[in-house]
Amino acid sequence: MNKIEHIGIAVKDIEASNELFRSLFGEAHYKIEDVESEGVKTSFFKCGPNKIELLQATSEDSPIAKFLEKKGEGIHHIAFAVEDIENEIKRLKKEGFKMIHETAKKGADNKLIAFLHPKSTNGVLIELCQDIRE
Numbered sequence: 001m002n003k004i005e006h007i008g009i010a011v012k013d014i015e016a017s018n019e020l021f022r023s024l025f026g027e028a029h030y031k032i033e034d035v036e037s038e039g040v041k042t043s044f045f046k047c048g049p050n051k052i053e054l055l056q057a058t059s060e061d062s063p064i065a066k067f068l069e070k071k072g073e074g075i076h077h078i079a080f081a082v083e084d085i086e087n088e089i090k091r092l093k094k095e096g097f098k099m100i101h102e103t104a105k106k107g108a109d110n111k112l113i114a115f116l117h118p119k120s121t122n123g124v125l126i127e128l129c130q131d132i133r134e
């Protein structure tokens with residue numbers, strides 16, 4: 001695993017949170033993206049070399065809707081950059097980690113992604129992400 005790619009924050013109202021984080025960083029988000037398969041709307045901010053992803057649910061059965069219901073707004077996941085996501089999934093499964101996604105899927109921001117189950121990572125939801133190479 002390489003660096004932290006981004007930190008995901010679950011929000012109720014992404015428009016209001018875009019304003020809030022714009023004030024915080026002194027710079028607006030650089031991208032908004034709907035990920036229909038996950039039932040989320042995302043926006044991305046740069047903060048120096050790091051990124052913050054805001055996530056708002058777009059449907060009631062979205063994982064973000066469930067998270068907000070249970071825990072309220074706050075840090076939702078930490079994403080780590082990997083070179084070869086399929087190999088990394090294989091390696092982690094061999095190490096005994098439970099995956100939410102057994103194979104990589106297309107995520108926001110031109111990435112292949114897979115989530116680990118937080119039950120096997122001390123309650124932290126971890127996302128692997130690999131750049132999609134053309």
Ligand code: ZN
Binds near residue numbers: 006053127
């Ligand atoms: Zn993410």
